[in-house]
Amino acid sequence: MVNSKRLVDTFIELVQIDSETKHEGNFQAFLKTRFQTLGLEVKEDDTMSKTGFGANNLVCRLPATTDADAIFFSCHVDTVTPGVGIKPQVKDDIIYSDGTTILAADDKAGIAIMLETIQLINENNTPHGTLEFVLSVGEESGLIGIKAFDMSALTANYGFVLDTGGPVGSITVGSPTHAGLEIEILGTAAHSGIEPEKGISALEIAAKAISQMKLGRIDVETTANIGIIEGGTATNIVMEHVRMVAEVRSINSESCEAQIQHMKGLFEKTTAEMGGAITIKVDMKYGGYHFDAETNVVKIATKAMAELGMTANHETSGGGSDANIFNEQGKETTNLSIGYEKIHTVHEYIPIRELEKATALAYEIVKQVASD
Known part of the structure; x- marks a missing residue:
């Protein structure tokens, strides 16, 4: 036919x-x-x-x-x-x-x-x-x-x-429901060779938070990934700013939201503990x-x-x-x-x-x- x-x-x-x-x-x-x-x-x-x-x-x-x-x-x-x-x-x-x-x-x-x-x-x-x-x-x-x-x-x-x-x-x-996250962490710049103690590394904040984070295959329905990390201006400056772009996907919308809150919570808690500042934007790409x-x-x-x-x-x-x-x-x-x-x-x-x-x-x- x-x-x-x-x-x-x-x-x-x-x-x-x-x-x-x-x-x-x-x-x-x-x-x-x-x-x-x-x-x-x-x-x-x-x-x-x-x-x-x-x-x-x-x-x-x-x-x-x-x-x-x-x-x-x-x-x-x-x-x-x-x-x-x-x-x-x-x-x-x-x-x-x-x-x-x-x-x-x-x-x-x-x-x-x-x-x-x-x-x-x-x-x-x-x-x-x-x-x-x-x-x-x-x-x-x-x-x-x-x-x-x-x-x-x-x-x-x-x-x-x-x-x-x-x-x-x-x-x-x-x-899946698909959410995008943009995370910006602000630390304090300092000369890394002369007075690193006066700096707060945005990268260290991010690393500590991520080390505690569930990423990859979360369960049969849910995945999470940080795909972009960028920041820093020179090797002799304690990194003041880090920007990250991440995503969460899940067939279950409640699981998607739970993973978003898990990631946000760790970033915010760690940033506060280490004396930095943070902004997180969540963009729901589609349901x-x-x-x-x-x-x-x-x-x-x-x-x-x-x-x-x-x-x-x-x-x-x-x-x-x-x-x-x-x-x-x-x-x-x-x-x-x-x-x-x-x-x-x-x-x-x-x-x-x-x-x-x-x-x-x-x-x-x-x-x-x-x-x-």
Whole structure:
């Protein structure tokens, strides 16, 4: 049913249009025209002024032919670097870059799947409820585009993000709450060779606090990491200032908060004991979600996979995606694997067979929802 040549040609065309994060404008304009050509109503929001990114978000709507539920599919249009001048290569039914750039299957494979699914629906007069296709900017820069998106622009109350790696068949049933922490410790500068006793080392304060801290894998649901430590101006000055950037992730929001308080408490207690000063900023990046086998979007995707002879794999992710923001804003959403591998590297690739399977799955989801 899937037109493999057309699908591959579309994907290859898409990845050759540059759209590194913050520079999505030309690609978004191309997509606006492409979706309109396929008969969809395209609406563009006005979030560029808020995000500072290279384009607005798009919602492309295919009107219903039945009274079935409205659903949406979502992909992001931006890529990581190096993503300029991508030259896709096909070898042994696998698509690679030429090794000097990423391939941008993350997430242009998802967009190719969207376009092919729409063409299959049109060609086969497939009955469907309202179908909405969300194209967001700035996902690779912290889900910036979808955070600024007005969810009231969607008719659908649930949907599917096409943006997870690995073989087709995985359904993301859990994703963590993610918090960022910025910690600044202020000590007292002094000449380290003449009068170090008069100094208070911000680095020593940080080291003492961290030595007592639970980090890494906290439990099966929770992780914590300090990824950046910077400070100091010279070897002969007791370090006056240290800045650290950390994160906490947990499938359980209460565990996430408990870990944040654990880290804050140790930093604050140690700083006070050693005579320094401290400021800690906590930024909740996004909320988590957790589904079970009876959650509607999970049931739909699982049933569609069974219809295609696939075995569904329910997975919990340690990372976030636009699906986190949809769920946070009341739109039940899971993230489906679409077959790409080794993303964010110049070794990224996608097997053509996985691209075909992911398209067949999206099309089957449309049919399943229409038949219920």
